[in-house]
Amino acid sequence: MSRVARPTRFLLFFLPLFVLFAEVTPEMSEAAKRKLDRIARASLENGETIVLSEDELNSFLHYHGRTGIPPGVEDVTVRLREGGATVEAVVDPETVGRLTREDTPLALRLLLRGVRNVSADIDYEARGRSAVAKVAAVRLDGFVLSGAALDWFLKAFAPEPLQPYISGRPIPFEGGLDAVRIVPGRIVFTAE
Numbered sequence: 097m098s099r100v101a102r103p104t105r106f107l108l109f110f111l112p113l114f115v116l117f118a119e120v121t122p123e124m125s126e127a128a129k130r131k132l133d134r135i136a137r138a139s140l141e142n143g144e145t146i147v148l149s150e151d152e153l154n155s156f157l158h159y160h161g162r163t164g165i166p167p168g169v170e171d172v173t174v175r176l177r178e179g180g181a182t183v184e185a186v187v188d189p190e191t192v193g194r195l196t197r198e199d200t201p202l203a204l205r206l207l208l209r210g211v212r213n214v215s216a217d218i219d220y221e222a223r224g225r226s227a228v229a230k231v232a233a234v235r236l237d238g239f240v241l242s243g244a245a246l247d248w249f250l251k252a253f254a255p256e257p258l259q260p261y262i263s264g265r266p267i268p269f270e271g272g273l274d275a276v277r278i279v280p281g282r283i284v285f286t287a288e
Contacts, residue, residue, distance in 0.1 A: 124155035131285075132156070135271040140287035148283045150176055166255060168192035177280055180232075184215040192253070212236050216262075220278050223266060227276055230264035 131146050140146065157165065157172050165172055168191025175182045189208040217232045231250055234241045241249050254262055261267060269276060274288040 119151045120155045120158045121151075122155070122159055124149075124152045125159035125161075128152035128156035129160045135273065135285055138270075138272040140272055140285075142288060144287045146285045148285070150174065150281050153283070166192055176278055176282060179221065179278060180217070180219040180229075181278060182215055182217050184213070187212050187214045189253075207236060207239060218262070222276055225274065226266040226268045228264050228266050229261055231262045 128148055131148055131152070134140060135146065154173055157174070168188040170186045170188075172183065172185045175184075188211045213236075215235045217234075218229055219232050220227060220229050231246065232242070234246055234249060250262060251259075272287050273285055275284075275286040277284045277286075
């Protein structure tokens with residue numbers, strides 16, 4: 097995996113993450129990119145802590161991380177909370193694709209027609225030297241998907257590279273990290 101793709105993939109795991117009225121600037125994006133690059137290169141000193149603010153992360157998504165966001169997904173914003181986040185975006189399901197799959201129920205095809213405001217509530221838990229992120233609910237213009245309908249929706253529509261990051265499967269920390277905590281307004285990365 098390229099060094100450019102690794103920070104984006106790494107960030108998408110913690111996308112279980114950001115803020116509505118954030119200050120989004122190229123300078124904050126550059127600061128976030130430098131921090132994520134250091135983590136991806138495993139160049140942190142023992143016990144070092146790196147803190148990414150919501151503003152930095154949202155700026156990264158808007159500028160440097162834009163290439164990691166699928167076509168048809170716009171205005172991605174993340175709000176961090178203790179143990180998780182809410183990710184919001186404007187999504188055009190037809191551009192994202194998969195609506196024409198034969199196994200897509202008619203009711204879901206109708207629900208997903210046209211551009212939609214989508215938000216996902218994501219729970220996060222660190223377990224030893226790995227973490228688990230699980231999508232707890234998805235809202236499509238106020239209609240809530242949870243339980244079996246949510247599981248089917250995520251399997252059918254989430255891009256394959258993101259499946260491990262949203263399904264509740266343990267993902268080992270990379271970049272020499274020992275701990276990653278999500279708290280209101282920031283993500284705290286700590287090296288071994």
